[in-house]
Amino acid sequence: MSNPQQLRYSKEHEWLSATEDGVATVGITEHAANALGDVVFAQLPEVGDTVTAGESCGELESTKSVSDLYAPVTGEVVAANQDVVDDPSLVNSAPFEGGWLFKVRISGEPDDLMSADEYTAFTAG
Protein backbone atom coordinates (compact mmCIF):
# COMPACT_ATOMS: atom_id res chain seq x y z
CA MET A 1 0.00 0.00 0.00
CA SER A 2 1.25 3.50 -0.64
CA ASN A 3 0.90 6.45 1.67
CA PRO A 4 0.25 9.73 -0.14
CA GLN A 5 3.33 11.95 -0.06
CA GLN A 6 1.46 15.19 0.60
CA LEU A 7 0.03 13.97 3.93
CA ARG A 8 1.54 13.77 7.38
CA TYR A 9 1.03 10.86 9.72
CA SER A 10 0.70 10.11 13.43
CA LYS A 11 1.92 7.09 15.38
CA GLU A 12 -1.76 6.30 16.00
CA HIS A 13 -2.21 5.86 12.23
CA GLU A 14 -4.11 9.05 11.47
CA TRP A 15 -3.26 11.11 8.45
CA LEU A 16 -3.41 14.89 8.35
CA SER A 17 -3.77 16.94 5.18
CA ALA A 18 -1.94 20.15 4.41
CA THR A 19 -3.49 23.10 6.22
CA GLU A 20 -5.64 25.60 4.36
CA ASP A 21 -6.67 28.69 6.33
CA GLY A 22 -5.61 26.83 9.45
CA VAL A 23 -7.92 23.86 8.75
CA ALA A 24 -6.70 20.32 8.03
CA THR A 25 -8.54 17.11 7.19
CA VAL A 26 -8.02 13.98 9.31
CA GLY A 27 -8.52 10.33 8.45
CA ILE A 28 -7.03 6.98 9.27
CA THR A 29 -4.46 5.34 7.04
CA GLU A 30 -5.00 2.39 4.75
CA HIS A 31 -2.67 0.44 7.02
CA ALA A 32 -4.98 1.11 9.98
CA ALA A 33 -8.12 0.42 7.95
CA ASN A 34 -6.74 -2.95 6.86
CA ALA A 35 -5.78 -3.82 10.40
CA LEU A 36 -9.27 -2.98 11.67
CA GLY A 37 -11.11 -5.04 9.07
CA ASP A 38 -14.55 -3.96 7.88
CA VAL A 39 -15.49 -0.80 9.77
CA VAL A 40 -19.17 -0.95 10.72
CA PHE A 41 -19.65 2.01 13.04
CA ALA A 42 -17.93 5.34 13.33
CA GLN A 43 -18.41 7.73 16.21
CA LEU A 44 -16.79 10.99 15.13
CA PRO A 45 -16.17 14.17 17.10
CA GLU A 46 -18.85 16.80 16.58
CA VAL A 47 -18.51 20.21 15.04
CA GLY A 48 -17.47 22.60 17.80
CA ASP A 49 -15.69 19.93 19.87
CA THR A 50 -12.16 20.67 20.92
CA VAL A 51 -9.85 17.73 20.32
CA THR A 52 -6.42 17.30 21.86
CA ALA A 53 -3.43 15.79 20.12
CA GLY A 54 -2.90 12.18 21.17
CA GLU A 55 -6.24 11.92 22.97
CA SER A 56 -9.27 9.85 22.01
CA CYS A 57 -11.95 11.77 20.13
CA GLY A 58 -14.14 8.99 18.78
CA GLU A 59 -14.48 5.29 18.01
CA LEU A 60 -14.18 3.06 15.00
CA GLU A 61 -15.94 -0.24 15.40
CA SER A 62 -15.10 -3.15 13.12
CA THR A 63 -16.29 -6.71 12.90
CA LYS A 64 -13.89 -7.94 15.53
CA SER A 65 -13.02 -4.97 17.67
CA VAL A 66 -13.48 -1.36 18.59
CA SER A 67 -10.64 1.12 18.34
CA ASP A 68 -10.29 4.60 19.70
CA LEU A 69 -9.93 7.36 17.17
CA TYR A 70 -7.15 9.72 18.27
CA ALA A 71 -6.69 13.32 17.32
CA PRO A 72 -3.36 13.89 15.56
CA VAL A 73 -3.43 17.60 16.44
CA THR A 74 -5.14 19.94 18.91
CA GLY A 75 -7.91 22.20 17.68
CA GLU A 76 -11.57 22.80 17.05
CA VAL A 77 -13.57 20.41 14.90
CA VAL A 78 -15.17 22.31 12.02
CA ALA A 79 -16.62 19.38 10.06
CA ALA A 80 -17.37 15.67 10.51
CA ASN A 81 -17.87 13.37 7.55
CA GLN A 82 -21.53 12.39 7.63
CA ASP A 83 -20.94 10.07 4.65
CA VAL A 84 -18.75 7.89 6.87
CA VAL A 85 -21.34 7.89 9.66
CA ASP A 86 -23.91 6.72 7.11
CA ASP A 87 -21.57 4.27 5.38
CA PRO A 88 -18.60 3.36 7.58
CA SER A 89 -17.20 1.05 4.87
CA LEU A 90 -15.86 4.19 3.18
CA VAL A 91 -13.05 4.04 5.74
CA ASN A 92 -11.98 0.75 4.16
CA SER A 93 -12.69 1.50 0.53
CA ALA A 94 -11.26 5.02 0.36
CA PRO A 95 -9.29 5.76 3.54
CA PHE A 96 -7.38 8.68 2.01
CA GLU A 97 -10.30 10.18 0.10
CA GLY A 98 -14.05 9.78 0.69
CA GLY A 99 -13.32 8.05 3.99
CA TRP A 100 -11.89 11.15 5.67
CA LEU A 101 -13.22 11.58 9.20
CA PHE A 102 -13.17 15.19 10.35
CA LYS A 103 -11.70 18.61 9.71
CA VAL A 104 -9.98 20.51 12.46
CA ARG A 105 -8.86 24.13 12.90
CA ILE A 106 -5.40 23.55 14.29
CA SER A 107 -4.34 25.37 17.44
CA GLY A 108 -1.44 23.13 18.28
CA GLU A 109 0.36 20.16 16.90
CA PRO A 110 2.86 17.69 18.32
CA ASP A 111 6.37 17.60 16.90
CA ASP A 112 6.34 13.88 16.13
CA LEU A 113 4.12 13.83 13.04
CA MET A 114 5.77 11.82 10.30
CA SER A 115 6.30 12.22 6.59
CA ALA A 116 4.95 9.56 4.24
CA ASP A 117 8.36 7.90 4.01
CA GLU A 118 8.81 7.96 7.79
CA TYR A 119 5.35 6.50 8.30
CA THR A 120 5.97 3.77 5.72
CA ALA A 121 9.13 2.83 7.61
CA PHE A 122 7.24 3.05 10.93
CA THR A 123 4.56 0.58 9.81
CA ALA A 124 7.11 -1.72 8.17
CA GLY A 125 8.97 -1.99 11.49
Added chain:
Amino acid sequence: MSTAPRLTALDAVHRSLGATMTDFAGWDMPLRYASERDEHNAVRTKAGLFDLSHMGEITVTGPAAADFLNFALVGNIGSIGVGRARYTMIVAEDGGILDDLIVYRLGAAEAPEYMVVANASNAQVVLDALTARADTFDVEVRDDRDAYALLAVQGPESPGILKSLTDADLDGLKYYAGLPGTVAGVSALIARTGYTGEDGFELFVSPGDAEKLWGALMEAGTPVGMVPAGLSCRDTLRLEAGMPLYGHELTAELTPFDAGLGRVVKFEKTSQSETFVGRAALTAAAERAETAPPRKLVGLIAEGRRVPRAGFSVVADGKVIGEVTSGAPSPTLGKPIAMAYVDAEHAAPGTEGVGVDIRGTHEPYEVVALPFYKRQK
Protein backbone atom coordinates in the same frame (compact mmCIF):
# COMPACT_ATOMS: atom_id res chain seq x y z
CA MET B 1 9.00 -26.80 22.75
CA SER B 2 8.85 -24.26 19.98
CA THR B 3 6.42 -21.42 20.38
CA ALA B 4 6.34 -20.65 16.66
CA PRO B 5 2.80 -20.96 15.34
CA ARG B 6 1.95 -24.12 13.44
CA LEU B 7 1.30 -23.84 9.74
CA THR B 8 -1.37 -25.77 7.89
CA ALA B 9 -0.69 -27.62 4.66
CA LEU B 10 -2.39 -24.70 2.89
CA ASP B 11 -0.18 -21.99 4.35
CA ALA B 12 1.50 -21.14 1.03
CA VAL B 13 -1.93 -20.89 -0.62
CA HIS B 14 -3.17 -18.44 2.01
CA ARG B 15 -0.09 -16.27 1.60
CA SER B 16 -0.32 -16.29 -2.18
CA LEU B 17 -3.92 -15.08 -1.80
CA GLY B 18 -2.75 -12.23 0.42
CA ALA B 19 -4.65 -13.43 3.48
CA THR B 20 -4.48 -11.52 6.74
CA MET B 21 -3.20 -14.20 9.09
CA THR B 22 -3.83 -14.50 12.81
CA ASP B 23 -2.63 -16.68 15.63
CA PHE B 24 -5.44 -19.01 16.63
CA ALA B 25 -4.84 -21.65 19.28
CA GLY B 26 -1.18 -21.84 18.31
CA TRP B 27 -1.88 -22.02 14.58
CA ASP B 28 -1.23 -19.34 12.01
CA MET B 29 -4.64 -19.18 10.31
CA PRO B 30 -6.28 -16.99 7.67
CA LEU B 31 -8.47 -14.38 9.35
CA ARG B 32 -9.75 -12.97 6.07
CA TYR B 33 -8.60 -12.73 2.48
CA ALA B 34 -10.17 -9.39 1.63
CA SER B 35 -13.43 -8.20 3.20
CA GLU B 36 -14.85 -10.47 5.88
CA ARG B 37 -18.31 -9.10 5.13
CA ASP B 38 -18.02 -10.12 1.47
CA GLU B 39 -16.84 -13.58 2.55
CA HIS B 40 -19.76 -13.86 4.96
CA ASN B 41 -22.27 -12.89 2.29
CA ALA B 42 -20.69 -15.29 -0.22
CA VAL B 43 -21.25 -18.18 2.18
CA ARG B 44 -24.87 -17.13 2.73
CA THR B 45 -25.67 -16.70 -0.96
CA LYS B 46 -23.12 -18.79 -2.90
CA ALA B 47 -20.23 -20.59 -1.23
CA GLY B 48 -17.07 -20.15 0.80
CA LEU B 49 -13.99 -22.35 1.08
CA PHE B 50 -12.41 -22.66 4.53
CA ASP B 51 -9.15 -24.15 5.79
CA LEU B 52 -10.01 -25.76 9.13
CA SER B 53 -6.87 -27.85 9.45
CA HIS B 54 -6.35 -26.59 13.00
CA MET B 55 -9.18 -28.77 14.27
CA GLY B 56 -7.98 -31.75 16.33
CA GLU B 57 -8.69 -35.25 15.06
CA ILE B 58 -8.40 -38.19 17.42
CA THR B 59 -9.07 -41.72 16.20
CA VAL B 60 -10.40 -44.36 18.57
CA THR B 61 -10.28 -47.99 17.49
CA GLY B 62 -10.58 -51.37 19.13
CA PRO B 63 -13.25 -53.80 20.29
CA ALA B 64 -14.33 -51.61 23.23
CA ALA B 65 -14.36 -48.31 21.32
CA ALA B 66 -18.08 -47.64 21.74
CA ASP B 67 -18.12 -48.57 25.44
CA PHE B 68 -15.03 -46.46 26.02
CA LEU B 69 -16.54 -43.38 24.35
CA ASN B 70 -19.77 -43.90 26.29
CA PHE B 71 -17.62 -43.74 29.43
CA ALA B 72 -15.39 -40.86 28.37
CA LEU B 73 -18.04 -38.57 26.81
CA VAL B 74 -21.51 -37.47 27.92
CA GLY B 75 -23.36 -38.72 24.82
CA ASN B 76 -24.69 -42.11 23.87
CA ILE B 77 -21.96 -42.90 21.39
CA GLY B 78 -22.93 -46.57 21.09
CA SER B 79 -26.13 -45.62 19.29
CA ILE B 80 -24.41 -43.77 16.42
CA GLY B 81 -24.90 -45.62 13.14
CA VAL B 82 -22.03 -46.31 10.78
CA GLY B 83 -21.43 -43.24 8.62
CA ARG B 84 -23.25 -40.93 11.00
CA ALA B 85 -21.94 -38.22 13.28
CA ARG B 86 -23.02 -36.79 16.62
CA TYR B 87 -22.51 -33.54 18.49
CA THR B 88 -21.38 -34.29 22.04
CA MET B 89 -19.22 -33.02 24.88
CA ILE B 90 -16.44 -34.13 27.15
CA VAL B 91 -16.66 -32.92 30.76
CA ALA B 92 -14.44 -33.00 33.82
CA GLU B 93 -15.39 -34.98 36.94
CA ASP B 94 -17.09 -31.84 38.26
CA GLY B 95 -19.26 -31.64 35.14
CA GLY B 96 -17.49 -28.60 33.68
CA ILE B 97 -17.29 -28.65 29.89
CA LEU B 98 -13.79 -29.49 28.61
CA ASP B 99 -14.83 -29.27 24.97
CA ASP B 100 -17.64 -29.79 22.54
CA LEU B 101 -16.96 -32.45 19.96
CA ILE B 102 -18.20 -34.11 16.83
CA VAL B 103 -17.83 -37.87 16.82
CA TYR B 104 -17.98 -39.72 13.49
CA ARG B 105 -18.54 -43.45 13.46
CA LEU B 106 -16.39 -44.79 10.65
CA GLY B 107 -16.06 -48.52 11.26
CA ALA B 108 -18.76 -51.20 11.49
CA ALA B 109 -19.13 -53.61 14.42
CA GLU B 110 -16.39 -55.97 13.24
CA ALA B 111 -13.79 -53.15 13.19
CA PRO B 112 -15.02 -50.36 15.46
CA GLU B 113 -13.53 -47.00 14.57
CA TYR B 114 -14.54 -43.50 15.61
CA MET B 115 -13.06 -40.13 14.81
CA VAL B 116 -13.40 -37.52 17.53
CA VAL B 117 -12.97 -33.93 16.31
CA ALA B 118 -12.01 -31.41 18.98
CA ASN B 119 -11.62 -27.65 18.88
CA ALA B 120 -8.07 -26.55 18.10
CA SER B 121 -7.73 -24.78 21.44
CA ASN B 122 -8.74 -27.91 23.35
CA ALA B 123 -7.29 -30.68 21.21
CA GLN B 124 -4.47 -31.48 23.63
CA VAL B 125 -6.80 -31.42 26.65
CA VAL B 126 -9.19 -33.78 24.90
CA LEU B 127 -6.40 -36.07 23.75
CA ASP B 128 -4.95 -36.21 27.28
CA ALA B 129 -8.33 -36.87 28.85
CA LEU B 130 -9.25 -39.60 26.38
CA THR B 131 -5.83 -41.23 26.79
CA ALA B 132 -6.15 -41.19 30.59
CA ARG B 133 -9.71 -42.49 30.50
CA ALA B 134 -8.77 -45.34 28.14
CA ASP B 135 -6.79 -47.11 30.87
CA THR B 136 -9.10 -50.02 31.49
CA PHE B 137 -10.55 -50.36 27.98
CA ASP B 138 -9.37 -52.48 25.07
CA VAL B 139 -8.98 -49.51 22.74
CA GLU B 140 -6.34 -47.47 20.97
CA VAL B 141 -6.55 -43.67 21.20
CA ARG B 142 -4.53 -42.23 18.34
CA ASP B 143 -3.47 -38.61 17.90
CA ASP B 144 -4.32 -37.95 14.24
CA ARG B 145 -3.89 -34.18 14.30
CA ASP B 146 -1.02 -34.38 11.83
CA ALA B 147 -2.74 -36.96 9.66
CA TYR B 148 -5.44 -34.65 8.34
CA ALA B 149 -5.91 -31.37 6.62
CA LEU B 150 -9.52 -30.19 6.77
CA LEU B 151 -11.22 -28.14 4.08
CA ALA B 152 -14.83 -27.01 4.29
CA VAL B 153 -17.12 -25.84 1.51
CA GLN B 154 -20.12 -24.04 2.94
CA GLY B 155 -23.04 -22.34 1.24
CA PRO B 156 -26.00 -23.07 -1.03
CA GLU B 157 -23.78 -23.74 -4.04
CA SER B 158 -21.65 -26.27 -2.17
CA PRO B 159 -23.55 -29.44 -3.22
CA GLY B 160 -23.21 -28.49 -6.88
CA ILE B 161 -19.54 -27.66 -6.53
CA LEU B 162 -18.76 -30.93 -4.80
CA LYS B 163 -20.91 -33.03 -7.14
CA SER B 164 -18.75 -31.87 -10.05
CA LEU B 165 -15.71 -33.36 -8.31
CA THR B 166 -16.93 -36.63 -6.81
CA ASP B 167 -18.93 -39.75 -7.51
CA ALA B 168 -19.81 -40.08 -3.84
CA ASP B 169 -23.54 -40.22 -3.07
CA LEU B 170 -23.93 -36.70 -1.70
CA ASP B 171 -27.73 -36.82 -1.85
CA GLY B 172 -27.58 -39.86 0.42
CA LEU B 173 -25.29 -38.01 2.83
CA LYS B 174 -27.53 -36.47 5.45
CA TYR B 175 -26.78 -33.62 7.82
CA TYR B 176 -24.55 -35.00 10.54
CA ALA B 177 -23.12 -37.83 8.51
CA GLY B 178 -19.77 -38.70 7.00
CA LEU B 179 -18.59 -41.19 4.40
CA PRO B 180 -15.29 -42.05 2.76
CA GLY B 181 -14.98 -41.10 -0.90
CA THR B 182 -12.82 -39.55 -3.55
CA VAL B 183 -12.98 -35.83 -4.34
CA ALA B 184 -10.99 -34.52 -7.30
CA GLY B 185 -8.95 -37.71 -7.22
CA VAL B 186 -8.12 -37.28 -3.55
CA SER B 187 -9.17 -39.74 -0.83
CA ALA B 188 -11.36 -37.94 1.66
CA LEU B 189 -13.72 -38.42 4.51
CA ILE B 190 -16.68 -36.38 3.30
CA ALA B 191 -18.80 -35.01 6.13
CA ARG B 192 -21.87 -32.80 6.29
CA THR B 193 -21.58 -31.26 9.73
CA GLY B 194 -21.30 -27.54 9.01
CA TYR B 195 -20.96 -24.71 11.48
CA THR B 196 -22.18 -21.76 9.42
CA GLY B 197 -25.93 -22.30 9.26
CA GLU B 198 -25.64 -23.25 5.60
CA ASP B 199 -25.55 -26.56 3.81
CA GLY B 200 -21.99 -27.64 3.23
CA PHE B 201 -19.31 -30.25 3.44
CA GLU B 202 -16.12 -30.89 5.36
CA LEU B 203 -13.35 -32.82 3.63
CA PHE B 204 -10.77 -34.56 5.83
CA VAL B 205 -7.79 -35.37 3.63
CA SER B 206 -4.10 -36.15 3.86
CA PRO B 207 -2.11 -32.91 4.25
CA GLY B 208 -0.17 -33.84 1.12
CA ASP B 209 -3.40 -33.68 -0.88
CA ALA B 210 -4.67 -30.41 0.56
CA GLU B 211 -3.28 -28.03 -2.06
CA LYS B 212 -4.49 -30.18 -4.92
CA LEU B 213 -7.98 -30.37 -3.43
CA TRP B 214 -8.07 -26.62 -2.68
CA GLY B 215 -7.13 -25.92 -6.30
CA ALA B 216 -9.79 -28.24 -7.68
CA LEU B 217 -12.47 -26.79 -5.41
CA MET B 218 -11.54 -23.22 -6.37
CA GLU B 219 -11.65 -24.14 -10.04
CA ALA B 220 -15.09 -25.69 -9.67
CA GLY B 221 -16.42 -23.06 -7.28
CA THR B 222 -15.15 -19.77 -8.64
CA PRO B 223 -17.57 -19.73 -11.61
CA VAL B 224 -20.53 -19.98 -9.21
CA GLY B 225 -19.22 -17.32 -6.84
CA MET B 226 -17.30 -19.31 -4.25
CA VAL B 227 -14.55 -17.37 -2.47
CA PRO B 228 -11.89 -18.32 0.09
CA ALA B 229 -13.27 -17.54 3.53
CA GLY B 230 -11.41 -16.90 6.77
CA LEU B 231 -11.99 -17.34 10.49
CA SER B 232 -13.48 -13.88 10.91
CA CYS B 233 -16.52 -14.61 8.76
CA ARG B 234 -16.72 -18.10 10.22
CA ASP B 235 -17.35 -16.47 13.58
CA THR B 236 -20.09 -14.12 12.34
CA LEU B 237 -21.70 -16.98 10.41
CA ARG B 238 -21.84 -19.27 13.43
CA LEU B 239 -23.04 -16.42 15.63
CA GLU B 240 -25.96 -15.71 13.28
CA ALA B 241 -26.69 -19.44 13.30
CA GLY B 242 -26.75 -19.39 17.12
CA MET B 243 -24.05 -22.02 17.44
CA PRO B 244 -22.02 -22.07 20.66
CA LEU B 245 -18.27 -21.59 20.60
CA TYR B 246 -15.94 -23.00 23.22
CA GLY B 247 -14.39 -20.24 25.30
CA HIS B 248 -17.46 -18.07 24.74
CA GLU B 249 -20.78 -19.86 25.27
CA LEU B 250 -19.09 -23.00 26.61
CA THR B 251 -16.46 -23.04 29.36
CA ALA B 252 -15.09 -25.30 32.07
CA GLU B 253 -17.14 -23.23 34.57
CA LEU B 254 -20.41 -24.36 32.98
CA THR B 255 -21.98 -27.81 32.82
CA PRO B 256 -23.95 -28.72 29.70
CA PHE B 257 -27.13 -27.99 31.71
CA ASP B 258 -25.94 -24.48 32.58
CA ALA B 259 -25.25 -23.92 28.88
CA GLY B 260 -28.77 -24.96 27.95
CA LEU B 261 -27.40 -28.04 26.23
CA GLY B 262 -28.43 -30.65 28.79
CA ARG B 263 -29.97 -32.63 25.95
CA VAL B 264 -26.52 -33.83 24.89
CA VAL B 265 -26.11 -35.61 28.24
CA LYS B 266 -27.41 -39.18 28.06
CA PHE B 267 -27.71 -40.88 31.41
CA GLU B 268 -28.89 -44.06 29.69
CA LYS B 269 -26.31 -45.52 27.39
CA THR B 270 -25.96 -48.50 25.09
CA SER B 271 -23.32 -50.06 27.31
CA GLN B 272 -23.44 -52.60 30.05
CA SER B 273 -22.10 -49.98 32.40
CA GLU B 274 -23.80 -46.61 32.54
CA THR B 275 -20.98 -45.00 34.44
CA PHE B 276 -19.37 -42.07 32.73
CA VAL B 277 -16.98 -39.35 33.73
CA GLY B 278 -18.92 -36.52 35.34
CA ARG B 279 -22.11 -38.51 35.87
CA ALA B 280 -22.63 -37.64 39.54
CA ALA B 281 -21.98 -33.95 38.99
CA LEU B 282 -24.22 -33.83 35.94
CA THR B 283 -27.03 -35.62 37.75
CA ALA B 284 -26.89 -32.88 40.37
CA ALA B 285 -26.66 -30.20 37.68
CA ALA B 286 -29.75 -31.59 35.95
CA GLU B 287 -31.70 -31.45 39.23
CA ARG B 288 -30.48 -27.93 39.92
CA ALA B 289 -31.57 -26.85 36.46
CA GLU B 290 -35.07 -28.18 37.21
CA THR B 291 -35.50 -26.44 40.54
CA ALA B 292 -33.51 -23.25 39.99
CA PRO B 293 -33.31 -22.45 36.29
CA PRO B 294 -29.83 -21.21 35.41
CA ARG B 295 -29.20 -18.19 33.24
CA LYS B 296 -30.43 -18.80 29.72
CA LEU B 297 -28.57 -18.31 26.49
CA VAL B 298 -30.51 -15.80 24.40
CA GLY B 299 -30.03 -13.68 21.35
CA LEU B 300 -29.82 -9.89 21.52
CA ILE B 301 -30.36 -7.57 18.56
CA ALA B 302 -29.21 -3.98 18.81
CA GLU B 303 -31.52 -1.09 18.16
CA GLY B 304 -28.47 1.13 17.62
CA ARG B 305 -25.19 0.51 15.88
CA ARG B 306 -22.76 -0.05 18.73
CA VAL B 307 -21.51 -3.59 18.96
CA PRO B 308 -21.63 -5.66 22.15
CA ARG B 309 -18.54 -7.78 22.81
CA ALA B 310 -17.85 -10.84 24.90
CA GLY B 311 -17.74 -9.95 28.59
CA PHE B 312 -19.97 -6.87 28.38
CA SER B 313 -22.73 -6.72 31.00
CA VAL B 314 -26.38 -7.16 30.09
CA VAL B 315 -28.48 -4.76 32.17
CA ALA B 316 -32.11 -4.06 33.06
CA ASP B 317 -33.38 -1.40 35.47
CA GLY B 318 -29.78 -0.44 36.13
CA LYS B 319 -28.89 -3.93 37.36
CA VAL B 320 -26.62 -6.49 35.78
CA ILE B 321 -28.76 -9.41 34.64
CA GLY B 322 -26.32 -11.24 32.43
CA GLU B 323 -23.23 -11.24 30.29
CA VAL B 324 -22.54 -11.15 26.58
CA THR B 325 -20.64 -14.23 25.40
CA SER B 326 -20.25 -13.34 21.70
CA GLY B 327 -21.13 -10.22 19.78
CA ALA B 328 -20.56 -8.85 16.31
CA PRO B 329 -22.15 -6.77 13.61
CA SER B 330 -24.40 -9.15 11.67
CA PRO B 331 -23.90 -8.81 7.93
CA THR B 332 -27.19 -10.62 7.26
CA LEU B 333 -29.34 -8.59 9.68
CA GLY B 334 -27.43 -5.36 9.17
CA LYS B 335 -27.40 -4.79 12.94
CA PRO B 336 -25.15 -5.74 15.84
CA ILE B 337 -26.14 -9.04 17.45
CA ALA B 338 -24.98 -10.98 20.47
CA MET B 339 -25.43 -14.17 22.38
CA ALA B 340 -25.69 -13.68 26.12
CA TYR B 341 -26.50 -15.58 29.26
CA VAL B 342 -29.27 -13.72 31.10
CA ASP B 343 -31.32 -14.36 34.23
CA ALA B 344 -34.35 -16.51 33.45
CA GLU B 345 -36.88 -13.73 34.19
CA HIS B 346 -35.39 -11.57 31.43
CA ALA B 347 -34.88 -14.38 28.92
CA ALA B 348 -38.26 -14.46 27.18
CA PRO B 349 -38.19 -13.11 23.63
CA GLY B 350 -39.55 -9.59 23.60
CA THR B 351 -38.66 -8.83 27.22
CA GLU B 352 -38.71 -5.05 27.63
CA GLY B 353 -35.99 -2.85 29.00
CA VAL B 354 -32.93 -4.96 28.34
CA GLY B 355 -29.69 -3.25 27.39
CA VAL B 356 -26.00 -3.85 27.08
CA ASP B 357 -23.45 -1.73 28.88
CA ILE B 358 -21.19 -0.63 26.05
CA ARG B 359 -18.29 1.25 27.59
CA GLY B 360 -20.55 2.94 30.11
CA THR B 361 -23.63 3.60 27.98
CA HIS B 362 -26.68 1.35 28.29
CA GLU B 363 -27.63 0.63 24.69
CA PRO B 364 -31.10 -0.87 24.16
CA TYR B 365 -31.35 -4.44 22.89
CA GLU B 366 -34.18 -6.70 21.84
CA VAL B 367 -34.24 -10.18 23.39
CA VAL B 368 -34.87 -12.83 20.73
CA ALA B 369 -34.82 -16.60 20.48
CA LEU B 370 -31.80 -18.19 18.85
CA PRO B 371 -30.81 -18.60 16.07
CA PHE B 372 -30.77 -15.19 14.41
CA TYR B 373 -30.60 -16.81 11.01
CA LYS B 374 -32.09 -20.00 9.64
CA ARG B 375 -31.61 -20.99 6.06
CA GLN B 376 -34.58 -21.68 3.81
CA LYS B 377 -34.70 -25.36 2.89
